Every structure is written in structure tokens, then in C-alpha cells.
Amino acid sequence: MTDPLRDKLDVLTGVGMEPEVGNPVLIAEGVDGYRLTKSDLLKLNCITDGCEFYLDNDCILMRKIDPSANEKIDPAQLRIRTGNGMVEADGIPAGHRYALYNLSGIILAKGVSDGGTIRIPVSHSGIYIFQAAGVGKKIRVSE
Numbered sequence: 001m002t003d004p005l006r007d008k009l010d011v012l013t014g015v016g017m018e019p020e021v022g023n024p025v026l027i028a029e030g031v032d033g034y035r036l037t038k039s040d041l042l043k044l045n046c047i048t049d050g051c052e053f054y055l056d057n058d059c060i061l062m063r064k065i066d067p068s069a070n071e072k073i074d075p076a077q078l079r080i081r082t083g084n085g086m087v088e089a090d091g092i093p094a095g096h097r098y099a100l101y102n103l104s105g106i107i108l109a110k111g112v113s114d115g116g117t118i119r120i121p122v123s124h125s126g127i128y129i130f131q132a133a134g135v136g137k138k139i140r141v142s143e
Contacts, residue, residue: 024054024056024061024063025062026059026060027053028059035058036060040055040060041060063112072133073096073134075135078137080130082140082141082142085122085125085142086121086122087100087118088117090117092113092118092133093113093115094113094114095112096132097111097112098111098118098131099111099131100130101131102129103129108122113132124141128140
């Protein structure tokens with residue numbers, strides 16, 4: 001973690017801890033009104049084995065990735081809707097990874113499903129690739 005960011009954090013309680021599947025560990029939260037952002041999350045310089053960091057309610061947490069999350073799902077199970085600058089996906093079991101790519105292969109959004117609807121805002125209309133649980137689909141998004 002970069003030094004300027006460290007000055008804005010109140011706790012690093014989870015560093016060195018191993019979370020259990022479904023039981024995240026608090027890594028950091030802001031102080032003096034500072035609200036952690038996705039940009040701060042990207043500044044973390046840690047190596048985790050089978051874990052990932054994510055932002056939730058202005059706190060950075062770490063969760064263990066379920067090993068079964070590498071299993072593919074039936075493509076018919078993945079349901080994707082687009083419109084008004086939004087991608088919504090259902091049918092992805094909890095613990096499975098997902099990502100949205102532009103046609104240049106750049107990841108625009110990624111995460112781990114909690115089993116509910118995934119909503120990703122997209123700033124430009126166009127064609128994208130949504131991939132989840134080993135299944136990829138080409139989608140068109142309009143503004």
C-alpha cells in the first residue's frame with residue numbers, strides 16, 4: 001500500500017489474516033471523513049493466495065474465493081440484459097468470477113458474484129464481452 005494512502009487509513013486489522021469462505025476480513029477503512037474508493041483499492045500492493053480484495057461501504061475487505069468457483073456453468077444459466085448504459089447479469093452462482101471487457105480486451109469491471117444480480121454501469125454504447133463462470137457472451141450496450 002502506498003504511504004499517502006496509509007495515512008488516510010484507520011485500521012489494517014485483516015493484514016496477515018486468512019478469511020474463510022463467506023466470512024470476509026476487514027483490511028482498511030478511512031479516517032477523518034476520508035472515503036475509500038476503487039482507486040484506493042487498486043493501490044493495494046499485497047499478494048493473496050485464493051483471496052481477493054473488494055470495496056464495500058467505504059471499507060476494503062478481503063474474502064476467500066470458493067475453489068468451486070472455477071467450475072463452468074451451463075451457458076443457458078447466464079442471463080444478461082443491457083440498456084440505458086447498464087449491464088445486468090443473473091444466473092451466476094455465488095463465488096464465481098465475472099468480468100466485462102471492451103473489444104480491445106481491457107477489463108472494465110470485474111468481481112466475484114454473491115449470487116444476486118450483477119449491475120455494471122457502462123459509459124459508452126458499443127459491443128462488449130461479458131464473461132462469468134467460464135462462459136463468455138458478446139453483448140451490445142446502448143446509452
